[in-house]
Amino acid sequence: MCEECGCANRKILHVNKAVLAANDAMAGLNRKRIEAMGAVAINLMSSPGSGKTTLLEKTIDLVGDSLKIGVIEGDIETDRDAARIRARGIPAVQLTTGGACHLDAPLVHRGLYELEVQTPCGLDIIFIENVGNLVCPASFSLGEHKRVVLLSVPEGSDKPAKYPRAFMGSQVFVITKTDLMPYFDFSLAEAEKEALRLNPRLNILCLSSVNGDGMDGWIDYLNKLVNSPARTRARVVA
Numbered sequence: 486m487c488e489e490c491g492c493a494n495r496k497i498l499h500v501n502k503a504v505l506a507a508n509d510a511m512a513g514l515n516r517k518r519i520e521a522m523g524a525v526a527i528n529l530m531s532s533p534g535s536g537k538t539t540l541l542e543k544t545i546d547l548v549g550d551s552l553k554i555g556v557i558e559g560d561i562e563t564d565r566d567a568a569r570i571r572a573r574g575i576p577a578v579q580l581t582t583g584g585a586c587h588l589d590a591p592l593v594h595r596g597l598y599e600l601e602v603q604t605p606c607g608l609d610i611i612f613i614e615n616v617g618n619l620v621c622p623a624s625f626s627l628g629e630h631k632r633v634v635l636l637s638v639p640e641g642s643d644k645p646a647k648y649p650r651a652f653m654g655s656q657v658f659v660i661t662k663t664d665l666m667p668y669f670d671f672s673l674a675e676a677e678k679e680a681l682r683l684n685p686r687l688n689i690l691c692l693s694s695v696n697g698d699g700m701d702g703w704i705d706y707l708n709k710l711v712n713s714p715a716r717t718r719a720r721v722v723a
């Protein structure tokens with residue numbers, strides 16, 4: 486490695502750009518496929534254990550009869566999250582990365598194909614649960630329409646400032662496990678202020694999948710998204 490001019494760094498940068506460009510091209514194809522299925526897709530990103538799958542389970546319990554939901558689960562290993570979703574009668578495809586800390590568009594392309602086979606009548610919403618990680622998923626577009634970043638109360642309210650990219654690139658910020666607020670030193674004001682400083686247009690929701698507080702706001706957001714004119718247009722064109 487050349488210390489003086491940093492040429493090795495430039496090579497790495499070049500490769501990274503090529504990888505991201507190839508990913509973006511496939512993400513564009515994914516978007517077309519999702520819209521051909523009549524659906525909107527939401528990419529869920531957060532640290533491990535912040536409550537992504539539990540939120541999906543609760544969402545299915547509340548609107549699984551009125552909305553056609555499909556789920557793509559991303560994990561490094563195991564199909565446990567997909568099994569949790571299937572146990573509620575909802576089609577779910579498990580993608581395992583075998584070590585990679587994020588999903589990418591080519592992997593999701595395969596997942597979409599499998600989901601399409603399982604749901605010939607189309608879907609309203611496809612949830613893509615990314616690998617538990619607040620860093621790498623932010624760099625890879627999957628073809629989703631919306632990005633939702635989750636942060637749970639036990640993780641601490643300083644996290645938006647420390648992991649800015651996930652918050653900068655998302656449309657919705659969901660603060661989860663609010664039932665644990667009395668037991669943790671979590672400042673809602675700090676989390677909201679830092680997240681809005683990074684991304685003034687963020688839609689912030691607070692909820693608990695355990696006691697149901699705030700779930701109405703989340704469900705309202707999903708219903709509005711499904712009924713949005715842009716999505717209706719996509720369905721007509723598809």
Ligand SMILES: Nc1nc2c(ncn2[C@@H]2O[C@H](COP(=O)(O)OP(=O)(O)OP(=O)(O)O)[C@@H](O)[C@H]2O)c(=O)[nH]1
Pocket residue numbers: 531532533534535536537538539540566616617618661662663664665692693694695696
């Ligand atoms: N108290 C409380 N616990 C919750 C809530 N949501 C999830 N949990 C618990 O948090 C733990 C992790 O939840 P998961 O939904 O599996 O988290 P995840 O983000 O899907 O985790 P990974 O897929 O491994 O990244 C489980 O023990 C859940 O029961 C909540 O709103 N309140």
Ligand SMILES: [Mg+2]
Pocket residue numbers: 537538539566614
């Ligand atoms: Mg999960």
